[in-house]
Amino acid sequence: MEYCSNSERDTEELGRRLGERVAPGTVIAYTGDLGAGKTAFTRGLARGLGVPGQVTSPTFTIVNEYEGGRLPLFHFDMYRLGSADELFDIGWEDYLARGGVCAVEWSENVDEALEEDTIRVDIRRGDTDQQRRISIQGGPALEN
Template sequence: MWSNSPMETYAFAKRMGENLSGGEVLALDGDLGAGKTVFVQGLAAGLGISEAVTSPTFTLVQEYRGGRLPLFHFDVYRIGDPEEMFEIGFSEYLSGGGVTVVEWASLIRDWMPEHTTWIEISYAGENARDITIKNAENSREK
């Protein structure tokens, strides 16, 4: 998917969020400033979440429960050891009936469940982004 602006990235993710049913795990990767958090903001809007969505860089996880499904938003950029994910109850979030999104998920690739959908957001120009979505089968070999 090609996005020419943050608004297009947001709109694409919002449509995706509108079609989620719970239990999905989305892994987001891309350079700093590529639009991962904008993507999560759109996803949250598609889930009916109206509160402000920010990157949980220093808190590791933000929970949003104001929509039709809960959203569990992780940012593992600053994680020191993948074991920290399980110390905070990562597996419980995965089975919590909501949508789990992990920014910088490649840092904990081996800890992500097999049914993870991998989303790579790459720079394709000043405001343009290339958004690539892969299912678990074609992303594990990276």
């Protein structure tokens, strides 16, 4: 499904709608340019899961964990990982076993480790500085 976001708020809202519908064990794989809105989408995802507090990019920590919602959220940034082998070194299988939602930025760096039922979210810049074109493949329908 293709969506057009005209603001960061719209991007977060789309993430919220997905967060309200995902099941335990869901993996969401993001692709998109630097600054495209992957973390904004994840902030909305966290809100949809009922996760309290601020959501920030895990660029320097590789993974941020958020508890307190209906499901835990594990927010990964794979930008600095060179291969899927490194993903397993950081305990990927342990995170999957915890029954939360794994949101994976820069998923193309570890794509071979992701399962077929992974929800794919691609975020690209649109016609204006604020506009984003968001493609979501797999997962629940997000119609209002």
